[in-house]
Amino acid sequence: MLDRVRTDDNRFRQTFVERLGALEQIRSQIYLSGTYVRDYLLSPDSALAEQAGTQRARLSGIEAETRALLGRYAASLDPDEREAFQALRTEIDDYWHALQSTFDWTSKQRDRLRFTFFYEQLVPRRTTMLQIADAIESINQRGLMRAEDRFRASADNLRWSLRATFGIALLGGVLLALGTIALTLRLERENERARADLEDLSARLVRAQEDERRSLARELHDEVGQSLSAIMMEAGNAELADTPPEVVEHVRSIAATAEKTLNEVRNLALLLRPSMLDDFGLVPALNWQAREMGKRNGLDVRLFAGDDCDDLPDEHKTCIYRLVQEALNNAARHSGARTVQVNVKNAGDRVLFSVQDDGSGFDKRTVRGLGLLGMEERVRRLGGNLRIDSAPGRGTAISAELPLP
Amino acid sequence: MPRPIRILLADDHTVVRDGLRALLERQPDMAVVAEAGDGRECLQMAELHLPDVVLMDVAMPEMNGIEAARRIIADNPKTGVVMLSMHQDESYVLRSLRAGAKGYLLKDSPREDVLSAVRAAAEGRSFLSRKISRMLQEDYVRQLESRGLEDSYELLTDREREILQLLAEGKANKDVANLLNISLTTVETHRGHILQKLSLHSTADLILYAVRKRIIM
Numbered sequence: 252m253l254d255r256v257r258t259d260d261n262r263f264r265q266t267f268v269e270r271l272g273a274l275e276q277i278r279s280q281i282y283l284s285g286t287y288v289r290d291y292l293l294s295p296d297s298a299l300a301e302q303a304g305t306q307r308a309r310l311s312g313i314e315a316e317t318r319a320l321l322g323r324y325a326a327s328l329d330p331d332e333r334e335a336f337q338a339l340r341t342e343i344d345d346y347w348h349a350l351q352s353t354f355d356w357t358s359k360q361r362d363r364l365r366f367t368f369f370y371e372q373l374v375p376r377r378t379t380m381l382q383i384a385d386a387i388e389s390i391n392q393r394g395l396m397r398a399e400d401r402f403r404a405s406a407d408n409l410r411w412s413l414r415a416t417f418g419i420a421l422l423g424g425v426l427l428a429l430g431t432i433a434l435t436l437r438l439e440r441e442n443e444r445a446r447a448d449l450e451d452l453s454a455r456l457v458r459a460q461e462d463e464r465r466s467l468a469r470e471l472h473d474e475v476g477q478s479l480s481a482i483m484m485e486a487g488n489a490e491l492a493d494t495p496p497e498v499v500e501h502v503r504s505i506a507a508t509a510e511k512t513l514n515e516v517r518n519l520a521l522l523l524r525p526s527m528l529d530d531f532g533l534v535p536a537l538n539w540q541a542r543e544m545g546k547r548n549g550l551d552v553r554l555f556a557g558d559d560c561d562d563l564p565d566e567h568k569t570c571i572y573r574l575v576q577e578a579l580n581n582a583a584r585h586s587g588a589r590t591v592q593v594n595v596k597n598a599g600d601r602v603l604f605s606v607q608d609d610g611s612g613f614d615k616r617t618v619r620g621l622g623l624l625g626m627e628e629r630v631r632r633l634g635g636n637l638r639i640d641s642a643p644g645r646g647t648a649i650s651a652e653l654p655l656p
Numbered sequence: 657m658p659r660p661i662r663i664l665l666a667d668d669h670t671v672v673r674d675g676l677r678a679l680l681e682r683q684p685d686m687a688v689v690a691e692a693g694d695g696r697e698c699l700q701m702a703e704l705h706l707p708d709v710v711l712m713d714v715a716m717p718e719m720n721g722i723e724a725a726r727r728i729i730a731d732n733p734k735t736g737v738v739m740l741s742m743h744q745d746e747s748y749v750l751r752s753l754r755a756g757a758k759g760y761l762l763k764d765s766p767r768e769d770v771l772s773a774v775r776a777a778a779e780g781r782s783f784l785s786r787k788i789s790r791m792l793q794e795d796y797v798r799q800l801e802s803r804g805l806e807d808s809y810e811l812l813t814d815r816e817r818e819i820l821q822l823l824a825e826g827k828a829n830k831d832v833a834n835l836l837n838i839s840l841t842t843v844e845t846h847r848g849h850i851l852q853k854l855s856l857h858s859t860a861d862l863i864l865y866a867v868r869k870r871i872i873m
Contacts, residue, residue, distance in 0.1 A: 473715055476742045477669045480763035484675035487767045510764050517742065527747045530720070535747030542746075545798055 260402045266327060267395045271388065273324045277339075278384050280317045281346070284310055285377050288350050292365040303354045310354075314347050332390040339383040346376045454632050461569055464524040472520035479513040482506070525572075532561025533568040537593065540576060544591075548583040556595035563602060567653055570629045571595065571604050574637075577622045578606035578649050586610020586647060597655075601635075605650035612641045626651075660687040661778045664705060666698035666712035666721070667740065672763070676711065676740075679767055686774065695719025702728045707735065709777045711770075714741040714748055722748075722755045729756035736777025746795070746864070749788055753860035758826055759783040781826040782863050782872070789867045796868035809869055811853045817871075819846045823859060824866030 291306040321340055328336060349372050356364065486506035490499055520526070521539070528536035534556045541552035563571070575593055582588040588610030595604040623639060626649070630637040635653035663680055665688055667673045673691055680686045690705045692698035696718040702710055710728055714721040725737045738759035739752040749760050759773035762785040769785055776783035784792075800807060812820065822832045829847065833840045856862050866872045 472742055477672055477763070480742065481669065481671035481675055483764050484672065484679070484767075488675060488678050513764055517744070521745075525745075526715075526743065527745055530715075531747050531751060535745070538747060539745050542795055545795075 259405075263395075263398050263402070267391060267398075270324060270327065270391055273320050274384050274388055274391070277317055277320050277324075277343075278381060280313050280320070281343070281377055281380050281384075284313045284317075284346075284350060285373055287313070288353060288373060289369060292353065292361065292369060307351075307354050310347075310350060317343060329390070329394050331394060332387050335383055335387045335390060339380060339387060342376065342380045342383060346380060349373070349376065450632065453628060457629065457632075458566075461524070465529065468520040468523040468526065471516050471523070472526060475516050476513055476520070479509045479516065482509040483513070528568060528572055533563055533571060533595065534558065534561050536568075536572055537575060537595070540572070540579065541593065544579050544583060550579065550583050550588065551590040552579065552593060553590065554593045554595075556593070557597060559597040560595045560602065563597070564656060566633060567602060567655065570633055570653065571602070573629060574626050574649070574651065575604070575606055577626060578608075578647075581622065582606075582608040582610055582647070586612065588646070599655070601652050601654045603650070603652045605648060607646065607648040609646045612643050612645045612647050614643055615639060615641055658685070660685050661709055661774060662687055662689045662705065662707045663774065664688075664690045664692065664698065664701050664707040664710045664712075666692040666695075666701070666710065666716065666724070668693050668713060668716050672713070672740075676770070679770065680711075680774070683771060686771075695721060695724040698724050699727055702735065703731065706732065709736045709738060709774050711738045711740060711774060714739050714743060714752065722751050722757075725752065725757050726755040736774075736780065738773045738777045738783070744788065744791060746792060749784065749792070750860060750864055753782075753863055754858060760788060761785045762787055776826075780828075782824065784867055789870075792864060792868045793870055808854050812850065816846055816850050816853075819843065820850050820862065820866060821871050823847060823850075824863050824872045826863075 287306055287309055291302055294302050321343065325336070349368075353361075353365075353368060483506050486502045486509065489502045490506075494502070521543075525536045525539050527539055534554070537554050537556060541554050544550040544552050579591060579593075582591050586608055588608035591606060591608045593604070593606050595602065627637050630651045630653065633653045635651055637649070637651040639647070639649050641647040663686055665673050665676055665680075667676070670693075673693075677688050677691070680688050689707055690701040692701045692712075694717045698710070698712055698716070698721075699719070701707075710725070712721045712724065716724070721739055721741075725739065728735050729737060733756075736759070737755075737757040738761060739748075739757045740761050740763055741748055741752075742763050744762060752760050758777040758780065759782065761770060761773050761783075765773075765785045765787070769783075773783040773785075809817075818836070819832055822835065823829075827835070829840055829843045833843045836843075851857065851862065854862075854865055856865055863872075
């Protein structure tokens with residue numbers, strides 16, 4: 252656009268200069284022709300015939316040139332100058348006619364008319380023509396000025412529209428950026444919300460699972476277990492009466508089955524969730540867990556925990572119990588550990604605990620799973636943090652701290 | 657014929673209560689004077705009937721058996737409380753004994769154990785289910801073995817071992833003093849030494865220790 256304006260401007264200036272040149276040439280041709288005619292009129296009579304031929308040839312050359320100039324000028328004629336140009340052309344035609352006529356004069360005519368012609372015809376006509384040329388020039392000049400005004404205006408326009416374009420582009424850019432930021436923030440918020448929802452859901456799932464286990468364990472232990480006890484007791488009572496030996500045998504078999512089932516139910520209930528955790532607190536439950544690991548896996552579990560660790564919020568003691576359980580199971584199943592040390596310490600505003608085994612350890616970079624993710628999840632939900640230190644051949648230490656409410 | 661042992665039965669399962677009542681009523685030296693279905697009712701019945709022995713479930717609604725035992729014994733220290741439980745774990749045994757219970761029975765204990773426990777409690781002696789004492793002993797041995805610990809029992813003098821056994825059987829300091837013809841303060845001093853040497857804190861711990869070491873039962 253800027254280029255176009257500049258090109259327009261240049262072309263216009265060039266046209267103007269060309270016209271000015273044409274006018275200048277026309278003007279000089281007129282002067283030149285006048286000079287020739289004056290010379291001819293004033294030249295001595297002896298050379299008249301010869302002179303007339305030469306002068307005529309010269310003038311017709313000038314005339315042809317002038318007409319060509321006029322023709323060229325007419326091609327790029329501006330509406331404003333048409334009238335003046337037409338007048339100029341008429342004047343020039345008349346002028347040529349007048350000039351031409353001088354060559355046909357006889358010597359006498361020449362002597363008689365030459366001064367009159369010069370002062371009354373040639374000079375006034377020439378003056379008129381030059382005035383018209385000046386007028387055309389000034390029209391031209393005005394045209395140029397108008398054009399320049401137009402260009403200035405259009406340059407102003409251009410500048411303004413450039414500014415406007417720039418402004419709009421800037422505004423658009425800013426709006427786009429703001430829009431993008433807003434969208435990003437919204438997506439991030441949504442993402443955050445989705446993650447929070449997911450965490451919340453997983454927390455609720457864990458809680459629901461724990462509640463389910465608790466009630467299932469209670470149900471098994473208290474209801475099923477009690478009923479089995481009652482069966483055993485009734486079987487014993489039946490045995491006391493003077494019952495036939497074959498019936499006693501059946502009754503004993505019933506009692507034995509009931510006892511076996513009772514033991515299974517009891518173990519099942521404890522594995523689901525040890526009742527000590529709810530009845531007495533964390534330490535008795537961990538003690539039971541430690542003894543169980545000793546009995547079942549031959550693992551020597553040493554528990555160091557103060558009695559002040561019993562009275563923790565339900566979620567905290569469940570979290571610690573499950574983590575220790577998981578760590579002990581890992582130690583027994585994967586690490587070949589012989590002894591495990593479990594520490595629990597209530598520091599007032601938080602509770603610290605750790606499980607350290609002397610097993611084979613593992614490479615943290617390659618081993619995922621082992622319930623480590625679940626551990627992290629449980630700890631993070633209570634606002635705590637979990638640390639796992641392990642390397643092949645150096646055992647495993649899992650430590651965590653939970654802030655207390 | 658001496659006065660029968662007056663028993664209060666407390667269990668939230670009527671089937672269990674009925675079974676126990678049938679067993680106890682058949683004994684000539686026992687009489688069930690009242691029954692209760694939860695801890696709170698058990699307290700009221702104990703206050704009302706002043707039984708010799710309370711045979712009660714550890715897990716009961718309203719108030720658990722251990723808490724009820726503590727209160728009954730606080731009100732009337734002569735009452736012999738025997739806990740009946742589904743729980744084999746030592747934390748239940750320990751807490752029951754700390755609450756002042758004389759006996760701890762598993763619900764699948766043989767009938768003879770139930771009767772022995774009631775009789776022992778009536779006389780102020782302790783009694784644990786055979787299964788329980790066996791379990792405690794096994795745990796103790798396993799602990800000693802796995803840790804290569806020195807047996808602290810070796811630290812006790814003969815007199816201290818004698819007193820430990822009597823205390824673990826449920827005898828009061830005064831009874832021990834009378835039996836051994838020594839002063840009450842001497843018994844108390846011995847008792848302090850025993851607890852210190854064995855790193856124990858209470859008579860309940862002492863009973864558990866004695867069971868583990870097979871000093872009693």
